Each structure stands twice: as structure tokens, then as C-alpha cells.
Amino acid sequence: MRDSSDKTPIWKAIANALRSDLAEGRYAPGDKLPTEAALADRFGVNRHTVRHGISVLVEEGLVRTRRGAGAFVAATPTDYPIGNRVRFHENLIAAGRRPEKRMLALDERTATIGEAQALQIEAGDPVCAYHGLSLADGQPIAVFESLFPLARLGGITAALKETSSVTQALSVVGIDDYTRASTRLTAVRATATHALLLHVAEGDPLLRSSSLNHSQGGLPVEYGRTWFAGDRVTLTLEA
């Protein structure tokens, strides 16, 4: 009887080696791993074998890859508390991450039937549509679309053009405070557009939030829909 050595496949050994590197903190979240070619050279194996090993870590959510850019240590999923006051930037800053908001579109149009119902206005009434992208540490986190009823919030479009902060823009048009009236959550598959913006694959799961914010007077001032990248955000519910 020869010693039948219980053998670990090379790809698994590579996955283990990289995983322990991550566990030891050799690479910080967001850091770029060595390129596949460099790792293949280091271990003296073919690039495909390295790719197999890395794919394990991607599968586990420890690593994210971007074609043409590299493989990166996955950022810790952002805990995102949902309460009656949701402020995107504050949450991210509290989590020690660098938030960024990028405006994609800002225009005035008429409300659809569903939107009008949510905002308690008439279908066809003018609204301000604010479309944007939220990032943390340069990584896209969510796509959002906010609708504001122009009848109640004249001048919000111009205000948003300046600040890009919803809270601040609402303040300009006289809404000093607002609270979340309702939040609905569902999981959807990423459309091509959302996938492109969020740097995920088409069909990847997204967390969609539909929320309604009321003014102190109890009237709807904002109807927002947000698509979160499912593997980068964890929503937490407060009591």
C-alpha cells in the first residue's frame, strides 16, 4: 500500500492561501489583489488555475472582480438602518465610508398614475424627477429616483441643481423637516441599465426600496425608489 496522499486541488489550495491572506488583513477592503498573471507566476501555475481559485472567493463574497481593472477585496456590506428618518450620507459617514452622490438626470415631467397616487396628486400633474447614483468609497451602491410634486414644491428643480442634497433642497423650498411615512422592499433582478450603473451583472439581485416621505403637515413631499446592489448593502430594520 502506497501512501495515498489526500490531495488538495491546486485551485483550492490557491483559494485557501488567498483567503488566509485576507483573514490576516494582508489586504484591506477595497485593496486590489495581485493580477491573475502575477499570482500565476508566484504560484508557478497557469492563469486559469488561479482564476478558478479566485472564483471561489468571489462566490464566497470575499472578492469582487472588474474586467480590465482587477480583483478587489470586497468592502464590508454596508449596514443601512431603515427608520422614519433616512439620510443616506449620514449613514455612510457613520459607517466610516466616503459617500458620494452623482446626479444622472434632473427634469420636470408629468406623473404617472402610480406615482400620482403615491404623492396624492392627480395623474399628469407636474413633478420633478431626480435620478442619481450613490457611491461609497467610489463603489456604486445604489441607483435612486426621487419624485417631488411641483404643485407643493415649486422651485425644487432649481434647488436640486445647486445642492444635489435632497434634504437641503427641500429646506430651500420651505420643508425644514420630513419623515418617512412608508417603506416597501422587494428583490428584483437588475436590468441592463441598472447593472451598468451598479457594476453588477445583468440579472443580479437588487434590493428595491419604495419610500414615501411626508412633511410635518402630513402631505407627501417625496416619492423615492432606490435600487441597492444586493451584495453591497444590508438593510437593517429599527424597532
Next chain:
Amino acid sequence: MRDSSDKTPIWKAIANALRSDLAEGRYAPGDKLPTEAALADRFGVNRHTVRHGISVLVEEGLVRTRRGAGAFVAATPTDYPIGNRVRFHENLIAAGRRPEKRMLALDERTATIGEAQALQIEAGDPVCAYHGLSLADGQPIAVFESLFPLARLGGITAALKETSSVTQALSVVGIDDYTRASTRLTAVRATATHALLLHVAEGDPLLRSSSLNHSQGGLPVEYGRTWFAGDRVTLTLEA
């Protein structure tokens, strides 16, 4: 025509044929043998019969195989003298082989109890850990980890980042000469990580050397552990 009286098995005949090819220098060390399919075709036998013959040469250490790549003529084991002055590169160059050193990791951490004892420092004191791979003619020979006490050798990390030569880096921080104070040798089985780096099978025997180098002043300046691929190196003791 001794078809009826031929009592040597085909696989043994193939082994002999290949062995004499090697003895005649038909293949140089490092050369690739014909593929199993080609040999099977040449001898007019099944691939498994050829594999059996090749496996004999692998047992004898004349041939090394790499899955997916082929069978290669093994390089003769490197004689590696162990004395009070051990310089890796010089030994390999003297043996007519092309040495190469590859840095795997370089970081500063705190010493474990055993490491501290060897280096005559306190447990938890900062050390510089230099992890690397040594190759000869592109073939991995040994994995090593060198520890340097930062209290006595401030700046060694930066120096190693530049030179990758231990002797040179020690010179930068004021250690112009050092000698081996002790060397301990044991045989261990290859872990998955070591097997991966050394291109051996998991569980294969490795030669592990723990050595301590002192400065001229008699203080420990380096505590090194090295894992040699057992079939690729022979350690020799000097008087």
C-alpha cells in the same frame, strides 16, 4: 523474434528504453519528453502501459511530471553545503545553476513566544518577517521565512524592499558580517500551501531547517526557517 520467450513486461521495456535515452543524453535536464499519447503511438501500446513505464522513472527520480504540461527530465539534486556561512545564491551559482529569489510577503508584526526566544527578545516585540521562494533554473527549491528583530535592525524592512538580498539588507542596517550560530534539521510533510509553492504533492517529504544567525557581536540578527523540496536538494555537512 522472441515473442513467446519474451518475459520482460512491456512497461519495463519502455522504462528501460527511456532510461537509456536519458543516459545517452538524448534529453537534457529540463527537456520535455514526448507526450504519453505520442509514446503510446510510437510503441504501439496503450497509454496506460506507457504511463506505467514512465512511473518507474519518476520513482527513480529521473523524471518529473506536471499534470497538463508533460513529463520532464529531472534536474540533478542540488548539493547544498551547510556550514557556519551559508549563502544561498553563491552555492547555487557554484553548482552551475541559475538562482532566483521571489518575495512572497514582507511585513512587520510581533514575535511569537518561540520566535522571541530564538531571537533573544521579548514576546510581542516587533519583528520583520520576510517570506519568500527560492528557485534554481526556474524550479522551486525552497520556501523560507526570515525573521529580523526590529529593535536591533531598524529599517531592515525598507532595505529588504530594495535589495531582496538578506546579506545586502543586513549590510545596509550596519551588519557587515554574520555567521550561523545553529542549525536544526527535521523532515516534515508538505502542507497544502508549501506543496503548492514547491510543486510537490501534499504530504510529500520536506526538509525543514531552522537556523539562527548571529552578528559579529554575538547577538541574533536573523531567525530563519526553510522548507526544502526533499527530492530537489541534498544538504551536506561541512566539518
Next chain:
DNA sequence: CTTTCCTATACAACTATACATATCTTATCA
């Protein structure tokens, strides 16, 4: 009947190479 030798087939694991596609970097020009 059992063991050894050899054949046959199929699949898994790894290598080698080429090319496509996305990203990053740098030079260049207006």
C-alpha cells in the same frame, strides 16, 4: 481461481494559446 499484464473508455484537472473586452495610463493637442 487468483494475480499480473495490457487494453479500452471516460472524465477530471491543469496547461497552453489566442483573442475579446473593459479599464487604466500616458502622451498629445487644442
Next chain:
DNA sequence: TGATAAGATATGTATAGTTGTATAGGAAAG
């Protein structure tokens, strides 16, 4: 200063070839 183009990098995909392993079976020898 900023925009653009070009080149270098890096990951994604496809194809083919090679060794490793498992299984099954036939033929000859002890």
C-alpha cells in the same frame, strides 16, 4: 487646463492538448 486618442494592462471567454484517476474487461501465467 481639459479633452481625446493611443497604447499598455487586466479580466473574460473559447478551444485544444496533456496528465491524473477511475472503471471495466480480456488474456495469459502461476
